[in-house]
Amino acid sequence: MKKIVTCTVCPNGCEIQVDYTTKEDAVLNGYGCKRGITYAIDECFEPKRTFTSSIKISGSDRRALPVRTDKPIPKDLIMKAAEAVSAMELKVPVKCGEVLKENFLDTEAKLVSAMTLEGGDK
Numbered sequence: 001m002k003k004i005v006t007c008t009v010c011p012n013g014c015e016i017q018v019d020y021t022t023k024e025d026a027v028l029n030g031y032g033c034k035r036g037i038t039y040a041i042d043e044c045f046e047p048k049r050t051f052t053s054s055i056k057i058s059g060s061d062r063r064a065l066p067v068r069t070d071k072p073i074p075k076d077l078i079m080k081a082a083e084a085v086s087a088m089e090l091k092v093p094v095k096c097g098e099v100l101k102e103n104f105l106d107t108e109a110k111l112v113s114a115m116t117l118e119g120g121d122k
């Protein structure tokens, strides 16, 4: 199988060609550094994405708090992650970067706040 992966690890955006039948026999071309190898292999065999969403919050003028994972989680867990946060509800105050859930969905990623909200925020 052949696949072209655009590396998003840095702004260079290398287009990496991956030719493979298994993870072990993959042949890669076009990467600018070793980080691209890891990214392209993950993208072919275990794609991951940083999860972003929002959680209902009370005590603020805002109705929802933006949240994200502190690192990418397996792409096939994104729907489960969305279901998990839709069932959550928070109260102010919350600091930007505050950990809301350790080991989110057993991924070792933390679910963190992406915004500081005190009472009465707009």
Ligand code: SF4
Pocket (backbone or CB within 6 Å): 007, 008, 009, 010, 011, 012, 013, 014, 031, 032, 033, 034, 035, 036, 037, 039
């Ligand atoms: S392969 Fe290396 S240089 Fe190229 S985009 Fe990825 S991180 Fe940047």
